[in-house]
Amino acid sequence: MQVSVESLGSLERRMTFNLPAERLETQVDGRLREIARGAKIKGFRPGKVPAKVIEQRFGAQVRAEVLDGLLRESFSNAVQQESLRIAGNPSIEPANDGDLAYVATFEVVPDFGDIDVSKLEVVRHTAEVSDTDIDAMIENLRLQRRTWNPVERDARDGDAVEIQTWSMAGDERVPAEGTERGAAILGSGNMLPAIESALSGMKTGDEKTIDVEFPADWRVPQFAGKTVQVNLAVTKVSEPVLPEVDTDFIKSFGVRSGDADQFRADIRSNLERELKGALMTRLRREVGEQLIAAYESVEMPPKLVEAEARDMARQAVEQARRQGRQVGELPADAHVPFLDAARKRVLVGLLVGEVARRNELRLESKRLTETLNLIASTYEEPEQVVQLYRNDAQLMAGLRNRVMEEQVIDWIAERAQHTEQPMSFSEAIRQ
Numbered sequence: 001m002q003v004s005v006e007s008l009g010s011l012e013r014r015m016t017f018n019l020p021a022e023r024l025e026t027q028v029d030g031r032l033r034e035i036a037r038g039a040k041i042k043g044f045r046p047g048k049v050p051a052k053v054i055e056q057r058f059g060a061q062v063r064a065e066v067l068d069g070l071l072r073e074s075f076s077n078a079v080q081q082e083s084l085r086i087a088g089n090p091s092i093e094p095a096n097d098g099d100l101a102y103v104a105t106f107e108v109v110p111d112f113g114d115i116d117v118s119k120l121e122v123v124r125h126t127a128e129v130s131d132t133d134i135d136a137m138i139e140n141l142r143l144q145r146r147t148w149n150p151v152e153r154d155a156r157d158g159d160a161v162e163i164q165t166w167s168m169a170g171d172e173r174v175p176a177e178g179t180e181r182g183a184a185i186l187g188s189g190n191m192l193p194a195i196e197s198a199l200s201g202m203k204t205g206d207e208k209t210i211d212v213e214f215p216a217d218w219r220v221p222q223f224a225g226k227t228v229q230v231n232l233a234v235t236k237v238s239e240p241v242l243p244e245v246d247t248d249f250i251k252s253f254g255v256r257s258g259d260a261d262q263f264r265a266d267i268r269s270n271l272e273r274e275l276k277g278a279l280m281t282r283l284r285r286e287v288g289e290q291l292i293a294a295y296e297s298v299e300m301p302p303k304l305v306e307a308e309a310r311d312m313a314r315q316a317v318e319q320a321r322r323q324g325r326q327v328g329e330l331p332a333d334a335h336v337p338f339l340d341a342a343r344k345r346v347l348v349g350l351l352v353g354e355v356a357r358r359n360e361l362r363l364e365s366k367r368l369t370e371t372l373n374l375i376a377s378t379y380e381e382p383e384q385v386v387q388l389y390r391n392d393a394q395l396m397a398g399l400r401n402r403v404m405e406e407q408v409i410d411w412i413a414e415r416a417q418h419t420e421q422p423m424s425f426s427e428a429i430r431q
Contacts, residue, residue, distance in 0.1 A: 107301035
């Protein structure tokens with residue numbers, strides 16, 4: 001294949017290459033003949049549709065599909081021929097000097113020099129699930145299933161308090177008329193500390209006015225950054241009633257036998273799965289920080305970094321929307337605050353890829369299967385989840401990338417200078 005490559009900068013390249021014209025026509029003709037054998041077109045018997053009609057009906061679509069496949073294949077072959085390592089996705093456009101001539105613009109992986117992971121110093125955290133952790137989880141499950149009984153006593157931590165409020169922000173009353181209704185569980189931290197503290201000790205029918213300092217970014221503009229007089233009226237106080245850990249309670253969590261030992265075993269399995277993920281997240285961050293410190297001076301592909309920053313900005317906006325916050329259109333420069341984090345993420349990703357390539361690391365099918373089964377086990381119908389992944393190329397590609405990254409991170413950590421740091425389960429999962 002005739003290929004020419006020129007440098008547009010330290011990491012950007014422009015490649016010109018041609019598609020094999022004869023192969024293109026051969027593949028298009030072959031695909032059209034396949035379609036003709038089974039095409040059902042009104043006015044013609046199956047298999048007897050004239051080639052001209054097949055060409056008119058399906059020619060453009062078939063040519064576009066074959067062309068796309070040949071483009072990908074030819075570009076991949078040209079990259080291999082020129083011994084290039086691509087960073088990110090290329091931009092491929094038709095050249096001006098022929099229908100089958102194309103120009104690809106792309107960035108390449110920077111030269112990291114010698115990558116000696118034995119010089120890295122990594123802290124590897126360890127933890128185990130104890131009976132105390134299982135007891136704590138069962139208590140959390142009881143809290144999730146609690147009911148509420150109204151009481152006439154003073155409110156205290158753990159009680160649910162229903163209130164009506166109105167406020168004075170300077171000369172402005174909010175709301176202008178009437179009151180706003182709300183509720184909170186004392187001790188949960190869902191209300192401002194000043195309000196929660198004032199509600200403690202109040203009972204149904206009590207009313208008081210307090211001064212509250214609101215944060216500068218408070219969601220109500222009239223209150224943001226101001227000291228506001230807030231009138232509180234308690235309309236109901238309820239105490240929690242926790243269910244007993246009996247057979248019915250256990251069965252409600254999917255343990256059909258209602259057996260307490262099986263219930264605890266299932267909880268242990270779930271907590272161990274959560275712990276494994278948390279420890280890998282900590283190890284990934286630990287190894288990533290060491291790689292960043294060792295290779296921060298290496299230039300990163302700017303377009304790849306910008307694309308990563310824009311993706312991070314989009315994710316932040318989507319998360320804000322899921323949390324119910326009002327978010328407008330994404331401005332053109334929304335990615336700028338994410339550029340530093342994006343550069344670090346790209347640096348670690350490229351280094352992990354280089355470590356895998358140089359040391360000829362291959363995805364372990366056993367580890368892939370174990371991870372898939374682990375994900376599936378969190379659902380009621382694990383087999384359906386496994387099939388969903390296996391039938392979705394995009395889902396499987398994402399899973400392979402994740403497992404391969406974890407595999408390389410483990411490989412690096414094993415060969416680095418590392419120390420183990422024991423911690424409790426609760427410490428380990430606290431990110």
